[in-house]
Amino acid sequence: LARHLPCASSVLLTVPGGARGALTVTTSLLKGLTDGCIKAVGRADVIRNQFSGATFEKVIDCSGKCVLPGLVDAHTHPVWAGDRVHEFAMKLAGASYMEIHQAGGGIHFTVEHTRKATEEELFNTFKHRLERMRRAGSTLVECKSGYGLNLETELKMLRVIERAKQSMDIGISSTYCGAHSVPKGKTATEATDDIINNHLPKLKELQLSGEIHVNNIDVFCEKGVFDLESTRRILQAGKDIGLQINFHGDELHPMKSAELGAELGARAISHLEEVSDEGITAMARAKCAAVLLPTTAYMLRLKQPQARKMLEEGVIVALGSDFNPNAYCFSMPMVMHLACVNMKMSMNEALVAATINAAYALGKSDTHGSIEAGKQGDLIIINSPRWEHLIYQFGGHEALINYVIVKGKVIYQNEMCGTMSSY
Numbered sequence: 001l002a003r004h005l006p007c008a009s010s011v012l013l014t015v016p017g018g019a020r021g022a023l024t025v026t027t028s029l030l031k032g033l034t035d036g037c038i039k040a041v042g043r044a045d046v047i048r049n050q051f052s053g054a055t056f057e058k059v060i061d062c063s064g065k066c067v068l069p070g071l072v073d074a075h076t077h078p079v080w081a082g083d084r085v086h087e088f089a090m091k092l093a094g095a096s097y098m099e100i101h102q103a104g105g106g107i108h109f110t111v112e113h114t115r116k117a118t119e120e121e122l123f124n125t126f127k128h129r130l131e132r133m134r135r136a137g138s139t140l141v142e143c144k145s146g147y148g149l150n151l152e153t154e155l156k157m158l159r160v161i162e163r164a165k166q167s168m169d170i171g172i173s174s175t176y177c178g179a180h181s182v183p184k185g186k187t188a189t190e191a192t193d194d195i196i197n198n199h200l201p202k203l204k205e206l207q208l209s210g211e212i213h214v215n216n217i218d219v220f221c222e223k224g225v226f227d228l229e230s231t232r233r234i235l236q237a238g239k240d241i242g243l244q245i246n247f248h249g250d251e252l253h254p255m256k257s258a259e260l261g262a263e264l265g266a267r268a269i270s271h272l273e274e275v276s277d278e279g280i281t282a283m284a285r286a287k288c289a290a291v292l293l294p295t296t297a298y299m300l301r302l303k304q305p306q307a308r309k310m311l312e313e314g315v316i317v318a319l320g321s322d323f324n325p326n327a328y329c330f331s332m333p334m335v336m337h338l339a340c341v342n343m344k345m346s347m348n349e350a351l352v353a354a355t356i357n358a359a360y361a362l363g364k365s366d367t368h369g370s371i372e373a374g375k376q377g378d379l380i381i382i383n384s385p386r387w388e389h390l391i392y393q394f395g396g397h398e399a400l401i402n403y404v405i406v407k408g409k410v411i412y413q414n415e416m417c418g419t420m421s422s423y
């Protein structure tokens with residue numbers, strides 16, 4: 001069924017844990033998704049023989065199309081109320097991200113609105129955003145809390161994420177990000193103590209009772225937000241209750257976040273525009289993934305993270321949309337395009353970063369991120385015989401993504417894709 005699969009990239013081979021893409025597969029057929037998992041990948045004739053007695057609920061003819069792994073978005077902030085389009089105008093007029101933040105806008109603005117919103121309102125907008133992400137090809141998404149900053153609202157956000165995890169056909173890795181900003185009225189040390197003494201024990205209790213299932217702990221390690229010492233304390237306390245460390249670091253100022261993350265055994269660090277050379281070496285050695293966020297560097301006109309140097313040094317480079325009220329982008333195809341043009345990644349490297357390496361950043365590369373027998377059947381089908389069109393057609397994915405399949409179930413079929421290829 002599948003005519004083309006993406007070709008291998010050397011980056012892929014650096015992924016530890018035996019994770020590989022479908023990229024060594026020279027097959028022309030993929031068939032037989034049951035129990036949500038891929039049963040076999042191989043040549044058409046071999047698979048036909050192997051499954052000659054089997055029946056299929058649905059057979060999709062992929063002649064002239066490409067089958068790719070579902071895209072993995074390794075960094076999003078999708079639960080919030082109140083947009084910040086007015087701040088976009090301020091930034092275009094010259095205000096910096098930190099100027100707006102320090103004047104009480106930015107994250108603080110969103111916190112004010114999110115605290116006031118009901119759980120139902122937050123769930124409805126979140127659901128709609130996840131649907132838009134799926135239509136852009138994402139089948140596994142990391143979702144953060146972080147617009148509550150007090151225990152009550154952080155838990156409200158985590159419950160909303162949990163509800164989507166249980167009820168929607170999309171993979172979610174959830175992240176507690178109570179240290180996204182220092183709440184008004186508290187110092188960073190007071191906020192750190194509150195998180196360690198109140199938030200995390202409650203989280204542990206809810207994890208144990210099975211009410212929520214949080215995967216990662218996050219901190220915004222930045223000058224004027226949480227310094228290195230507070231970051232260390234929070235991340236260590238999160239690790240102690242079983243969460244994977246996955247945090248914001250070295251974005252606007254060099255903080256030695258990468259060095260800290262490598263030392264603490266972080267699974268991933270995001271942003272890294274200001275990472276040091278030593279930080280890059282430490283991340284490569286510690287197999288700590290770098291989650292690069294091209295939309296943010298673009299939107300805020302930041303210096304680009306050094307993707308090429310990271311790749312050359314063997315860092316596992318992943319990509320995320322960073323969807324949030326500052327960077328309003330749902331689309332991993334757009335993110336891959338920006339990564340290629342602005343960060344000088346090749347298209348193969350960008351695809352690897354948006355699939356298997358992003359899955360690695362979430363601790364899920366054994367089950368997600370590539371087309372392999374035994375892995376979860378998360379796929380997208382592109383209406384073009386060359387998969388590179390997904391990146392090349394900037395903003396064109398709406399007409400290119402023909403099907404989105406999660407756990408072997410078609411969850412989106414695009415009526416815009418007729419009989420003609422979209423190229």
Ligand SMILES: N=CN[C@@H](CCC(=O)O)C(=O)O
Nearest residue numbers: 107220248296322324325326
């Ligand atoms: N840098 C910190 N957090 C977000 C921005 C969140 C916001 O501005 O609301 C980010 O990853 O870009």
Ligand SMILES: [Zn+2]
Nearest residue numbers: 075077248322
């Ligand atoms: Zn972020």
